[in-house]
Amino acid sequence: MAFFIDSFLSAMRLILGADPELMEIVGLSLRVSLASTLLAGGLGVPLGFLIGFNQFRGKRVVITLLNTLLALPTVVIGLMVYTVIARRGVLGMLNLLYTPNAIIIGQVILILPVITALTIAALSRIDDRYRRTALTLGADHLQTALAVLREARFGIVAAAVAAFGRVISEIGISMMLGGNARGFTRTMTTAMALEYDKGEFVLAVGLGIVLLTISLGMNTLLNYFQGRYAE
Amino acid sequence: MKRLTFWLAVFGVIVFCFPALSPADDHVLTMSTTTSTQASGLLDILLPAFEKETGISVKVIAKGTGAAIRDGMDGNVDIIFVHAKGREEKFVAEGYGTKRYAVMHNDFVILGPEADPAGITGQSDVAAALKTIATQKAMFVSRGDDSGTHTKEQQLWKATGLPLETITQTIVKKGKNREIQFDYPGGLGEWYMSIGQGMGKALTFADEKQAYVMSDRGTYIKYKFGRKEKLGLTVLCEGDDRLANPYGVIPVNPAKYPQVKVKQAEAFAEWLVSPQGQGLIANYRLLGKPLFYPDAIPAAQ
Numbered sequence: 028m029a030f031f032i033d034s035f036l037s038a039m040r041l042i043l044g045a046d047p048e049l050m051e052i053v054g055l056s057l058r059v060s061l062a063s064t065l066l067a068g069g070l071g072v073p074l075g076f077l078i079g080f081n082q083f084r085g086k087r088v089v090i091t092l093l094n095t096l097l098a099l100p101t102v103v104i105g106l107m108v109y110t111v112i113a114r115r116g117v118l119g120m121l122n123l124l125y126t127p128n129a130i131i132i133g134q135v136i137l138i139l140p141v142i143t144a145l146t147i148a149a150l151s152r153i154d155d156r157y158r159r160t161a162l163t164l165g166a167d168h169l170q171t172a173l174a175v176l177r178e179a180r181f182g183i184v185a186a187a188v189a190a191f192g193r194v195i196s197e198i199g200i201s202m203m204l205g206g207n208a209r210g211f212t213r214t215m216t217t218a219m220a221l222e223y224d225k226g227e228f229v230l231a232v233g234l235g236i237v238l239l240t241i242s243l244g245m246n247t248l249l250n251y252f253q254g255r256y257a258e
Numbered sequence: 259m260k261r262l263t264f265w266l267a268v269f270g271v272i273v274f275c276f277p278a279l280s281p282a283d284d285h286v287l288t289m290s291t292t293t294s295t296q297a298s299g300l301l302d303i304l305l306p307a308f309e310k311e312t313g314i315s316v317k318v319i320a321k322g323t324g325a326a327i328r329d330g331m332d333g334n335v336d337i338i339f340v341h342a343k344g345r346e347e348k349f350v351a352e353g354y355g356t357k358r359y360a361v362m363h364n365d366f367v368i369l370g371p372e373a374d375p376a377g378i379t380g381q382s383d384v385a386a387a388l389k390t391i392a393t394q395k396a397m398f399v400s401r402g403d404d405s406g407t408h409t410k411e412q413q414l415w416k417a418t419g420l421p422l423e424t425i426t427q428t429i430v431k432k433g434k435n436r437e438i439q440f441d442y443p444g445g446l447g448e449w450y451m452s453i454g455q456g457m458g459k460a461l462t463f464a465d466e467k468q469a470y471v472m473s474d475r476g477t478y479i480k481y482k483f484g485r486k487e488k489l490g491l492t493v494l495c496e497g498d499d500r501l502a503n504p505y506g507v508i509p510v511n512p513a514k515y516p517q518v519k520v521k522q523a524e525a526f527a528e529w530l531v532s533p534q535g536q537g538l539i540a541n542y543r544l545l546g547k548p549l550f551y552p553d554a555i556p557a558a559q
Contacts, residue, residue, distance in 0.1 A: 029433075036430040048425060114466050115487070124466055125451075206463055207454045209402055210447030221454035224321060225404040226328025227438065229429050 034232035041233055042240065048210075049234075053241065056214040059127050060195040063134035068187050071139050075146025076172055080158075090147060096140035101133075101199025108133045108204055125206035130214070133200035138190035145189060149182025150175065181253065188249060192242065287316045287522045290329035291339040292406060293456045295505070296320035298476035298549055300542050307538060308529055314522050322405035322456065330354055330508065333515030337523040341505045342406040355508035356520065359527045362539050362550040363504040366410060367478060368495035369461075370396075370470040378470075384498040385417040388443075392420055395449040397469035400442070401460050402452030406503070411472050412441045414500060465490050474503055476549045483545045504553065531555070 041049045078089055110116055112123040112132070123129045157178055161171040176183070198216040205212035207221060215238045222231035295301055301318060309315045319329065323340045330338040331354050338355070340346060349355045368387055370378065376396035378387040391398055401408040415422055420443050427438045442450055453463055457477040464471035468490070481489045507530055509523035529535050531554035539552045 033430045033433070036433075037428075040428060040430065044428075046427070048427070114468075125463060202455075206451075206459075208447060208463075209452035209454065211451065213454070217454070221403060224325050224454070226325040226331075227404075227429070230427065230438075233429065 030229070031232070033229045035236060037229050038233035038236035038240075042237060049237065051210060052213050052215055052218050052234075053237065055127060055212070056195055056216075056238075057241070059130050059134065059201075059214065060191055063131045063138065063194050064187055064191045066131065067135045067138045067142050067190060070135070071142030071186075071190075072146050072176075072183060074139075075143045075150065076176075078143070079147040079150035080172070080175075090144070093140050093144045093147070097144060099137065099140065101137060101197050102203070104133050104136050105200045105203030108136070108200075112204075124204065125208060125212060127205065127212055129204035130201050130212065133204045134194040134197070137197065137200060138193055141190045141193060142186045145186030146179075146183055149179045149186065152182060153178045184249065184253065188246065191245070195238065195242065284519065284522070285314050287314055287337060287519055287526060288319065288335045289316050289337045289339055289526075290319045290321060290326035290335040292323050292326055292341060293320045293458070294341070294407070294474045294477055295339060297458060297480060298544060299480070300476075300539070300550060303538055303542055304530070304535065307534070308526060311534075312525060312529070314525065316526065322401075322403045323407075323409070324404035330510050333510060333518060335510060336518045336520070337507060337509045337526060339505065339507045340406060341503055342409050343504050343506065345406075345409065346506045346508060349508060354511055354514055356511050356524070357527075358506045358508050359531050360553040361505050361507050361530050362536075362552050363502055364475050364550050365496065366407070366472055366501040366503050367475055367493045368470065368472055369464065369478060369491040370494045371468040371490065372492050373468075374494060376470065378494050381495050382497055384414055384495055384500055385419070387495040388414055389418040389420060391470050392418065392443045392445075395445055397449045397451065397467055399460050399464040399467070399469045399471040400450060400452045401457065402440075402454045403456070405456075407457060407472065407474060410501075410503065414472070415441060415443050417500065418443070461489060461491070470494075476544060479544050479547055479549065483547075505550075 078086065108129065109124065112118045112121065112129060114124070123132070153175055158171055158175055161174040166174060196216060198220055201207070201212075201214045201217050202220065205214065205217065207213050207217040215234055219231045219234045222228070222234065291301070296318060297320075305316045305318070319326075319335065321329070323342045323345070326338050326340050327342075327345060327349055329335045330349065338349075339361075346355075346358050350358050368378070368384060370376070376391045376394040378390050381387040381390070400411055422441045423444050423446075425440045425442075428435050429438065430436070442452060444450065446452065451463065451467070451469065453460060455463075457473060458481065460471055461473060461477065461481050463469070471491070478489075478493070482491070507527045509520055509527055510518045512518050512520040533555060536552035536555040539550050542549055
């Protein structure tokens with residue numbers, strides 16, 4: 028018990044004291060996670076519409092594959108991207124490995140299936156009459172999609188929230204592709220793993236509390252906006 | 259009958275899921291050690307020989323020196339085998355360990371790309387070499403993980419006489435504030451990459467970025483000559499006395515943690531410094547190169 032009190036007090040110290048290093052780590056984590064969520068959202072939502080709206084042979088297979096990809100281990104993604112962007116890899120000349128951008132690439136691959144699959148699920152819950160009504164009212168395909176998107180917005184925001192939660196808490200990709208360089212690619216999770224490796228458990232759990240606090244803040248904000256637009 | 263089968267099945271699952279419930283085995287010793295002893299392959303020679311002689315098998319948990327010592331302080335293991343002499347002596351002085359046995363030493367080397375952009379080739383003074391790297395702002399990869407190697411690296415930066423920057427973190431421990439310090443020569447995240455990972459990762463990171471790095475010789479040899487993908491780094495500075503790297507083994511004190519197997523732990527420590535253990539250490543070759551030099555009986559060489 029004393030251990031958790033220590034951890035909690037350490038976390039409070041870090042947050043209230045606006046510890047500059049902590050701020051940097053949190054800033055990087057947020058920046059990277061938001062970037063990958065936005066990128067994956069930009070790709071995954073349209074992809075979800077494409078799959079969800081169209082009837083084609085093998086649709087069920089595609090959906091099953093997408094659901095399987097939800098279980099893609101971060102280490103596998105990390106390794107795949109690593110071999111491509113390492114110095115001896117195909118894209119070696121871009122010098123991407125061990126940079127924040129490398130983390131973003133890996134994380135987009137991680138959550139693209141999450142957003143796509145959850146978008147398809149959100150669409151399947153929308154009454155098909157919306158789509159047909161929009162079409163009968165003379166809407167073209169894009170307008171129809173936008174009308175349905177409006178209806179499905181909660182499900183899609185939930186997909187983005189789930190995806191964000193997945194990337195901000197993942198460690199495999201951040202460690203393998205970012206390299207945990209202090210002041211450059213150190214994120215909250217890699218910092219926690221390091222404190223654990225060093226035997227500084229108090230600081231590791233402290234950082235975990237900070238991560239959850241941030242997540243709570245983000246979700247409260249989102250909830251507020253959803254409430255406003257619900258009417 | 260059916261009920262009995264059900265509960266037996268539940269019990270079976272529980273036993274299956276919690277192997278820790280099985281009674282402790284007197285013939286198994288748990289040891290925390292550093293990644294470098296594990297990665298060098300030395301333990302693969304020592305432990306089977308020890309087991310053959312005494313029937314005691316050693317379960318190895320490889321971590322950074324900081325975490326290995328922490329395992330000892332928490333009573334998680336029976337014995338520690340690490341390389342940070344100052345901290346080991348403190349560990350014994352504070353009553354966590356019974357005695358430090360000086361087992362062996364090897365040395366650290368400064369590695370860099372063959373092109374050597376900072377120009378430290380042939381420099382035998384390690385402090386001067388590091389100073390050159392820092393003034394040129396040539397990229398340097400640091401373990402940054404509070405390991406024995408990281409401890410040594412910080413001492414060497416102090417020896418350069420350069421003004422160091424210090425990060426101090428305050429954490430609360432047992433209700434009291436405690437400070438953790440970290441010294442570095444500046445340029446954090448620009449040319450000084452503190453990656454907080456093991457030796458192997460630090461080497462591949464440095465290779466990838468064609469940066470300078472300090473490594474123990476064993477891990478270096480293993481990565482340079484023992485892999486298909488050869489490390490594109492080479493030894494640029496070696497032989498300075500300050501690069502010596504002594505290893506010690508310490509049984510955890512049963513006065514602090516009665517559950518530790520001190521008898522077996524002491525047997526292992528004594529065996530390591532016996533002619534037999536020392537001989538095995540002296541004759542160990544990694545890819546044809548000697549790696550460790552016995553300290554208890556130097557003549558074993």
